Amino acid sequence: MKRLRLKELWDFFKINFEGFAWLAALVLLALMSPALDAPSLCALRWLGIESCPGCGLGHSISAIFHGQIKASFNYHPLGVFAIFILSIRSVLVFKAYFLYQKQKSQHYDQNL
Numbered sequence: 001m002k003r004l005r006l007k008e009l010w011d012f013f014k015i016n017f018e019g020f021a022w023l024a025a026l027v028l029l030a031l032m033s034p035a036l037d038a039p040s041l042c043a044l045r046w047l048g049i050e051s052c053p054g055c056g057l058g059h060s061i062s063a064i065f066h067g068q069i070k071a072s073f074n075y076h077p078l079g080v081f082a083i084f085i086l087s088i089r090s091v092l093v094f095k096a097y098f099l100y101q102k103q104k105s106q107h108y109d110q111n112l
Contacts, residue, residue: 015097016093016094016097018089018093019094022087026061029041029062030062032058034059057078059076064080
């Protein structure tokens with residue numbers, strides 16, 4: 001019984017990986033320091049490339065989570081919009097899964 005439950009959780013994770021990935025990204029950006037000289041999550045910066053197109057957006061999102069709204073807009077003006085889009089997308093991924101499960105259950109109940 002316990003093994004079946006772990007398999008169900010693993011399947012849930014695999015099916016909804018995109019939603020988990022966006023949520024994890026938002027959490028990591030919330031924990032990251034918004035300062036430009038602070039350690040970054042950017043793989044290009046780790047390789048020594050200073051100018052990355054995504055770094056401004058990442059620092060903008062991090063600044064919003066730290067309450068630095070003016071700094072956020074200086075890093076990238078679409079930081080607030082990005083948080084909104086990623087949050088909505090995560091919710092939609094999980095919502096689609098649960099709606100599908102509900103429809104599948106109703107279809108099964110009708111065929112009994």
